[in-house]
Amino acid sequence: xxxxxxxFSIGQVVRHRYYPFRGIIFDVDPAxxxxxxxxxxxxxxxxxxxxxxFYHLFAENAQTEYVAYVSEQNLVPxxxxxxxxHPMVPSMFERQPDGAYRPKAxxxx
Numbered sequence: 001x002x003x004x005x006x007x008f009s010i011g012q013v014v015r016h017r018y019y020p021f022r023g024i025i026f027d028v029d030p031a032x033x034x035x036x037x038x039x040x041x042x043x044x045x046x047x048x049x050x051x052x053x054f055y056h057l058f059a060e061n062a063q064t065e066y067v068a069y070v071s072e073q074n075l076v077p078x079x080x081x082x083x084x085x086h087p088m089v090p091s092m093f094e095r096q097p098d099g100a101y102r103p104k105a106x107x108x109x
Contacts, residue, residue: 008028016075017074023086058089
């Protein structure tokens, strides 16, 4: 297995490359670490490869907030500077004056 360095970091706000949602990264798996059932539920023609970082997000779209598990290839930085409304964000992150999010002291992954 090839060792990869994650492109995104804890506290970074990202958006999905194809689907209309964005979120903040709260954990990173260096390679796929979910169930095979979850993996097989993804249509084969869009199923990402397992040997890449996968990110846990406090995600939100226009209707709701939820937790998402997304491959690195399907994420891009979100440069909107719009604050996140996910209810878990304030418990784990502090928003800085420049709009960036920093993990709160004592919140370890």
